[in-house]
Amino acid sequence: MSLDAARTEPRLERVAAEEARQRLEHARGTRLVQLEALGENGQTADDHLMSSQREAIEGVLKEIDEAFARIEDGTYGTCLGCGKPVPAERLEILPYTGHCVSCRRRTA
Numbered sequence: 001m002s003l004d005a006a007r008t009e010p011r012l013e014r015v016a017a018e019e020a021r022q023r024l025e026h027a028r029g030t031r032l033v034q035l036e037a038l039g040e041n042g043q044t045a046d047d048h049l050m051s052s053q054r055e056a057i058e059g060v061l062k063e064i065d066e067a068f069a070r071i072e073d074g075t076y077g078t079c080l081g082c083g084k085p086v087p088a089e090r091l092e093i094l095p096y097t098g099h100c101v102s103c104r105r106r107t108a
């Protein structure tokens, strides 16, 4: 008992971190498939549209990587803007987001 109390609990519980990782893995898988599909249709479609789509997906992949890093350092689920917890339901929809709704609105 005393051992447990002495250990500092990470902000994110192990189970929640595991769920977050799975959501991020899934989000990354989806983006990689999209990126591949874009590559396959390479020469046909509008090049400009293609490259902006590609950039958008690559941007999300970068956010996903950063979210993985935040799980590792224990800051996942904390808003990078205001330091408040990002609501769980927002993380379910956007597992890679680093901002709560109001901070995202401000930066985007």
Ligand SMILES: [Zn+2]
Pocket (backbone or CB within 6 Å): 079, 080, 081, 082, 083, 084, 099, 100, 101, 102, 103, 104
């Ligand atoms: Zn915020």
